[in-house]
Amino acid sequence: MRFKEWSAAAQDEARFFFILWRRRRDTDMKDENKSETQLMDELTDLRRRIGELEAREAACALNKKLIERLNHQNELVLNAAGEGLFGLNTSGNHTFVNPAAARMLGYEVHELLGKHSHSIWHYKKADGSPYPVEECPIYAAYKDGKVHHGSDEVFWRKEGTWFPADYTSTPIIEDGKIVGAVVTFKDITVQKRSEEELKKLSAELARSNSDLQQFAYTASHDLQEPLRVVAGFINLLAKRYKGKFDEKADEFIEYAIEGTKRMQVLIKDLLDYSQLETKSESFEISDSLSALDKAVFNLRAAIEESGAIVTHDTLPSIMADSSQLIRLFQNLVGNAIKFRGEETPKIHISAEQKKGGWVFSVKDNGIGIAPQFADRIFLSFQRLHSRAEYPGTGIGLATCKRIVERHGGRIWVDSMPGNGSTFYFTIPVRSRT
Numbered sequence: 001m002r003f004k005e006w007s008a009a010a011q012d013e014a015r016f017f018f019i020l021w022r023r024r025r026d027t028d029m030k031d032e033n034k035s036e037t038q039l040m041d042e043l044t045d046l047r048r049r050i051g052e053l054e055a056r057e058a059a060c061a062l063n064k065k066l067i068e069r070l071n072h073q074n075e076l077v078l079n080a081a082g083e084g085l086f087g088l089n090t091s092g093n094h095t096f097v098n099p100a101a102a103r104m105l106g107y108e109v110h111e112l113l114g115k116h117s118h119s120i121w122h123y124k125k126a127d128g129s130p131y132p133v134e135e136c137p138i139y140a141a142y143k144d145g146k147v148h149h150g151s152d153e154v155f156w157r158k159e160g161t162w163f164p165a166d167y168t169s170t171p172i173i174e175d176g177k178i179v180g181a182v183v184t185f186k187d188i189t190v191q192k193r194s195e196e197e198l199k200k201l202s203a204e205l206a207r208s209n210s211d212l213q214q215f216a217y218t219a220s221h222d223l224q225e226p227l228r229v230v231a232g233f234i235n236l237l238a239k240r241y242k243g244k245f246d247e248k249a250d251e252f253i254e255y256a257i258e259g260t261k262r263m264q265v266l267i268k269d270l271l272d273y274s275q276l277e278t279k280s281e282s283f284e285i286s287d288s289l290s291a292l293d294k295a296v297f298n299l300r301a302a303i304e305e306s307g308a309i310v311t312h313d314t315l316p317s318i319m320a321d322s323s324q325l326i327r328l329f330q331n332l333v334g335n336a337i338k339f340r341g342e343e344t345p346k347i348h349i350s351a352e353q354k355k356g357g358w359v360f361s362v363k364d365n366g367i368g369i370a371p372q373f374a375d376r377i378f379l380s381f382q383r384l385h386s387r388a389e390y391p392g393t394g395i396g397l398a399t400c401k402r403i404v405e406r407h408g409g410r411i412w413v414d415s416m417p418g419n420g421s422t423f424y425f426t427i428p429v430r431s432r433t
């Protein structure tokens, strides 16, 4: 078509040259109506048209080259892709297969082209039972026009073995009509294996945790009895024989009494900690203000002795195990009093509703904690001070952490030495259990 236009223009130009030549030769202008100037203008116009046509021709050639290069690049990308890729027509036959797909299935590309895909690599389930094509989601894509995804199916290799595959089948739509589907897939053997490993590990972890819990319970429970006997006899010793030996003997008996008391507290804390799950109550709507009030009541001796001022904002009702909530407040407020600085302890409790739940805070003006210990203090038996400075067993915050985690939340501290501490914990919104 373009050649035709070009040749017509070339013929026109030749005709004008011929006319010009004839005029000059005959100097007879009568049989021609047009002046020489007019003819020259038309010639110029013709030349312009020829120029335009040539430019269009060149642009077309360039476009063709670009399209060819793009096609080539697309092909390289599809061939180099690590994921398997199939094109299917509406009969379910392969119209395109990339090398990765053929490699994963153990075929050459040409062995798969034009073949019915389901009958080749998707015809059986992992247990060897037949997989009817009507149930296959890959085929559904070009029937219902929807994207189908699967990750619990297996694809069969040429040699008769299978691998777990993750695939997506997307319909191809042309002029509003479904003309086939494109399937991308990958071999997820490694992923499945790690999932299995992870499942096994978490089952083992759960078992060893429960063993450990049982051990802690038995150990602390069984230790209580002999300790009671020791404590009883030492107290008897102190009662009957105090002042009957020398001063050193009295001092030793005092130490022994002190030691048994500490051990009793430690064993009680350990026992309570190990029973956090087993002795827990179910989650009920609990008024966090009344839980705080009960905690403050339990701490009244320490509050009176220290002159601590405990204030709070409006506190919400939440789904919680109320006895554990009391314990949580009691441990945090108790610590805020215990780890006070020079000033009168001031403790403020507030709660803020955030996306997904409540964030509670217990703020004090105590000695504070260096940032490098912010995580460590939540582990059992981790204390930053000697017992002579501050009494305690180092189980309080570990207990808080366990209570909060049982409620599906998390706990952390924001503090600087000398600047007080704020302990935060979250309680997610949940339905009744």
Ligand code: ADP
Residues within 6 Å of the ligand: 331, 335, 336, 339, 364, 366, 367, 368, 369, 377, 378, 382, 383, 384, 385, 391, 392, 393, 394, 395, 396, 397, 398, 421
């Ligand atoms: P305990 O109170 O028995 O020592 P915890 O587990 O309750 O054990 O606390 C662990 C450590 O965290 C404490 O020994 C203390 O060093 C630090 N800590 C806890 N609460 C506070 C607080 N409010 N201010 C400063 N330090 C704190």
